[in-house]
Amino acid sequence: MSTFLISVGIGLATAAILALSAVAFTLEYAVSRVANFAHGELLTIGAYAAYSGQRLFHQNVGAAALLAAGAGLVAGLAMNAGLIEQFRGRSATTVFIATLGASLVLQNLIEMIYGAADVSYSFTQGGLHHVGPFLWTTSNIEVIISALAVAGLIYLLLQHTRFGKAVRAVSQDRALAQVSGIPARRVVMGTWALAGAIAGFAGFTLADTIGTFGPGLGFSFLLLTITATVAGGIGRPYATLGGALLVGLVIQVAGTYTNSSYQEVWAFGLLVLLMLFRPNGLFVRRSATAVRA
Amino acid sequence: MSTPVLQIENLSKSFGGIRAVHDCSFAVGQGQVLGLIGPNGAGKSTVVDLVSGFGRPDAGSIRLAGQELVGMRPDVISRLGLIRTFQTPREWRGLTVMDNVLLARRKFGRESLWRCLTRAGRLRREEEPDRVQARAILDRFQLTELKNARAGTLSGGQKRLLEFARIAAADPRLVVLDEPMGGVNPVLGAQIRDAVRQFAAAGRAVVVVEHNLPFIEKTCDEVVVMDLGEVIAQGAFGGLRGNPRVVDAYLGMDLSHD
Amino acid sequence: MYWVSIVTEAGIFAILALGLDMVWGWAGDFDLAFYGYLALGSYMTMVLTIGKPVPPVSYIIGWRLPYPLALLLAVAAVVALAAVIGAIALRNLREIYFAVTTLSAVSALYLFVENYTPLFDGYNGVYGLINPGQTLFNLTYNGYRIVFLGAVLVLLVVVYLLVSRLSGSPFGRMLRSIREDEHAAAAYGRGVFSAKYRAYLFGAALAGLAGGLFAVFISAFNPSAWTPQEILVIYAAILVGGRGNPLGVVAGVFAVYIGFIELTRFLPSPASRPEFGPALRQVLIGLLIILVLKFRPEGLFRERLSRDRRQQ
Numbered sequence: 001m002s003t004f005l006i007s008v009g010i011g012l013a014t015a016a017i018l019a020l021s022a023v024a025f026t027l028e029y030a031v032s033r034v035a036n037f038a039h040g041e042l043l044t045i046g047a048y049a050a051y052s053g054q055r056l057f058h059q060n061v062g063a064a065a066l067l068a069a070g071a072g073l074v075a076g077l078a079m080n081a082g083l084i085e086q087f088r089g090r091s092a093t094t095v096f097i098a099t100l101g102a103s104l105v106l107q108n109l110i111e112m113i114y115g116a117a118d119v120s121y122s123f124t125q126g127g128l129h130h131v132g133p134f135l136w137t138t139s140n141i142e143v144i145i146s147a148l149a150v151a152g153l154i155y156l157l158l159q160h161t162r163f164g165k166a167v168r169a170v171s172q173d174r175a176l177a178q179v180s181g182i183p184a185r186r187v188v189m190g191t192w193a194l195a196g197a198i199a200g201f202a203g204f205t206l207a208d209t210i211g212t213f214g215p216g217l218g219f220s221f222l223l224l225t226i227t228a229t230v231a232g233g234i235g236r237p238y239a240t241l242g243g244a245l246l247v248g249l250v251i252q253v254a255g256t257y258t259n260s261s262y263q264e265v266w267a268f269g270l271l272v273l274l275m276l277f278r279p280n281g282l283f284v285r286r287s288a289t290a291v292r293a
Numbered sequence: 294m295s296t297p298v299l300q301i302e303n304l305s306k307s308f309g310g311i312r313a314v315h316d317c318s319f320a321v322g323q324g325q326v327l328g329l330i331g332p333n334g335a336g337k338s339t340v341v342d343l344v345s346g347f348g349r350p351d352a353g354s355i356r357l358a359g360q361e362l363v364g365m366r367p368d369v370i371s372r373l374g375l376i377r378t379f380q381t382p383r384e385w386r387g388l389t390v391m392d393n394v395l396l397a398r399r400k401f402g403r404e405s406l407w408r409c410l411t412r413a414g415r416l417r418r419e420e421e422p423d424r425v426q427a428r429a430i431l432d433r434f435q436l437t438e439l440k441n442a443r444a445g446t447l448s449g450g451q452k453r454l455l456e457f458a459r460i461a462a463a464d465p466r467l468v469v470l471d472e473p474m475g476g477v478n479p480v481l482g483a484q485i486r487d488a489v490r491q492f493a494a495a496g497r498a499v500v501v502v503e504h505n506l507p508f509i510e511k512t513c514d515e516v517v518v519m520d521l522g523e524v525i526a527q528g529a530f531g532g533l534r535g536n537p538r539v540v541d542a543y544l545g546m547d548l549s550h551d
Numbered sequence: 552m553y554w555v556s557i558v559t560e561a562g563i564f565a566i567l568a569l570g571l572d573m574v575w576g577w578a579g580d581f582d583l584a585f586y587g588y589l590a591l592g593s594y595m596t597m598v599l600t601i602g603k604p605v606p607p608v609s610y611i612i613g614w615r616l617p618y619p620l621a622l623l624l625a626v627a628a629v630v631a632l633a634a635v636i637g638a639i640a641l642r643n644l645r646e647i648y649f650a651v652t653t654l655s656a657v658s659a660l661y662l663f664v665e666n667y668t669p670l671f672d673g674y675n676g677v678y679g680l681i682n683p684g685q686t687l688f689n690l691t692y693n694g695y696r697i698v699f700l701g702a703v704l705v706l707l708v709v710v711y712l713l714v715s716r717l718s719g720s721p722f723g724r725m726l727r728s729i730r731e732d733e734h735a736a737a738a739y740g741r742g743v744f745s746a747k748y749r750a751y752l753f754g755a756a757l758a759g760l761a762g763g764l765f766a767v768f769i770s771a772f773n774p775s776a777w778t779p780q781e782i783l784v785i786y787a788a789i790l791v792g793g794r795g796n797p798l799g800v801v802a803g804v805f806a807v808y809i810g811f812i813e814l815t816r817f818l819p820s821p822a823s824r825p826e827f828g829p830a831l832r833q834v835l836i837g838l839l840i841i842l843v844l845k846f847r848p849e850g851l852f853r854e855r856l857s858r859d860r861r862q863q
Contacts, residue, residue, distance in 0.1 A: 097844060406750075410717060443856065
């Protein structure tokens with residue numbers, strides 16, 4: 001079996017987690033117009049919630065995953081009410097700096113509670129399986145399948161429910177949505193709950209896939225998330241999935257053929273290139289009206 | 294008339310397949326005020342952006358006193374003697390009114406980092422004549438009392454006046470005004486009209502994009518009418534009333550009021 | 552000696568903060584790469600002064616230059632790096648796009664330094680006492696610490712005077728006009744990129760200078776001694792003191808460093824959990840950023856307006 005296909009296989013698993021995280025990030029952006037730098041901590045909270053619960057649930061992976069999503073949901077709601085809504089109407093950079101501050105707070109609170117040392121789950125990764133040309137562990141497969149399922153659910157939710165329609169309206173223009181009778185505040189809350197749950201679940205899958213993790217788990221995944229989001233086009237949930245696929249594959253394949261500790265350096269290089277040439281995303285035409293000075 | 298101050302020829306620009314400006318040509322001479330009118334979406338603001346370098350035309354030529362501007366950055370075009378405004382006043386909010394006017398004096402040589410580090414005292418002395426001039430200009434626009442206030446704290450009307458004070462301080466060859474009458478009351482309107490006429494009397498050229506037709510009629514020597522990106526008529530305001538294409542473009546609007 | 556050490560550190564970070572404030576406070580660009588510039592300044596100063604590496608340690612250069620010359624070269628290296636990052640990030644990127652790009656640049660630098668051992672010995676880092684002038688004046692260790700503090704404070708005063716002169720100059724005014732509205736600034740003839748770029752390089756040079764002083768202060772530098780996130784403490788200090796006001800920036804750094812270090816010194820830190828105290832300090836820094844942004848975004852000392860006193 002070729003090294004290339006193995007790395008593509010791992011890349012797909014990475015991409016699945018990245019897709020979850022990036023979709024949550026882009027949902028937060030869509031309704032609140034904020035690049036949430038405390039997004040990584042939603043993942044970390046999910047990961048540690050599952051860690052706390054794993055003994056309780058006797059190795060039940062499904063229950064741990066649900067607990068992670070639940071913790072993420074609560075954290076997402078709290079983040080919206082306690083931070084984002086407090087800074088409504090302030091400049092984008094101000095809100096962004098506030099989320100950076102929140103990231104610092106949460107990351108270190110987790111460190112105070114759980115300690116700085118890495119921890120790990122006691123779930124098994126399961127055996128290796130050949131699926132088509134790829135080689136995956138059981139948990140790899142679970143991650144990929146659950147990511148696809150979540151993506152499908154989000155699609156149905158956004159396209160075919162009243163809530164989805166309201167989310168799209170609020171992301172276009174919150175004030176306008178409000179006057180046309182959409183309960184904008186509740187829709188924003190709901191979106192943060194959803195994004196938090198997805199992020200919490202993503203944090204669990206990320207921690208489970210990496211093996212050992214610490215309080216910096218989410219923050220170090222944040223730049224990859226942003227890279228995937230920007231590749232897709234910020235605020236566009238479906239395009240984000242494509243961005244995640246691209247970034248997951250690029251870092252795995254490039255990392256396999258160079259030194260694996262430079263994996264993330266590739267992602268950052270990719271991000272800089274994207275920022276320079278396609279800041280609106282790979283899948284959209286260049287913004288036509290942008291005035292450059 | 295010798296070389297026009299601004300000469301636009303066959304200017305075109307599309308955004309994603311939509312023709313914003315198509316094959317536009319007109320010219321403005323020294324001491325002349327040219328009105329650029331047309332319904333919403335006619336392409337007037339795009340012309341302003343293209344002329345001032347905030348957008349790049351797909352085709353055509355823009356010359357300022359004979360010099361081709363296409364391809365130049367906005368700051369370079371500005372340094373050649375063109376000042377444009379934006380639809381809403383764009384003062385530097387966090388700076389004082391006085392600083393806003395001093396910045397408009399555009400003494401770029403004094404803004405060198407090195408000179409500012411090593412020749413601070415001398416620069417301050419050099420700036421004194423500009424301060425004197427700035428004070429006179431502020432006086433002319435009734436902003437003297439507010440000279441040390443943050444520009445962001447001014448009222449809408451005062452911001453318009455500051456806009457004109459900045460243009461007066463910059464003393465450019467060509468002024469391009471993008472809807473200077475937006476949100477302006479009649480008293481202030483008369484003041485703005487006087488300011489525009491004064492620029493022209495001092496031998497500068499002015500282009501005004503405006504929806505307010507009485508203002509255009511009273512202020513402009515010549516009018517260019519645009520619709521759907523094209524110039525559909527050109528000439529003195531009075532002569533346009535009978536033009537069927539203009540009436541068509543302005544369907545439902547009253548051109549005859551005064 | 553405890554106080555000498557704290558004040559020295561605050562003085563060094565005040566120089567860094569004055570440089571960063573030119574970029575964020577005056578030009579309005581929220582940069583996250585600046586701690587990388589401090590780090591590079593430190594590493595470069597070390598490898599230029601501590602001599603050849605002894606295997607298995609490995610690092611580049613390994614000269615024994617006189618300290619002032621090494622400092623100068625280190626600053627030049629930092630400016631060169633900032634010239635590359637600035638050229639990429641400042642041209643068209645603003646606000647969060649700028650912040651994210653500079654963060655990814657410094658993260659890439661961090662990972663590279665950590666993993667590529669031939670550069671600065673990777674995770675182990677470089678170390679070596681560089682006490683410029685200690686033998687020359689025949690000082691004891693403690694005596695030297697005090698002299699070094701004096702040198703840092705003198706440099707801080709010089710840097711402060713230069714920066715506040717620039718702040719009130721036409722250059723500072725022009726830069727702030729770009730921060731307030733760069734389209735209007737361009738419409739009045741300002742080359743937006745070149746102005747921002749000049750401020751960025753000047754600020755980075757100050758970060759490099761701070762890094763060179765920091766090398767003497769801690770006499771060892773490795774990836775566990777710095778992370779890109781640490782720039783947030785400097786931002787907290789600038790916010791508290793007053794963005795855009797050089798005096799406020801210096802005051803903010805001293806307040807945050809001395810205030811926080813003093814306050815948190817008495818916090819419980821159980822022996823079994825040595826990370827507890829530092830983590831709590833970070834929590835407080837984060838809270839400070841959020842609260843100042845929410846309730847007093849202009850800081851203790853508001854940006855000074857130039858006043859024109861002359862009557863007509």
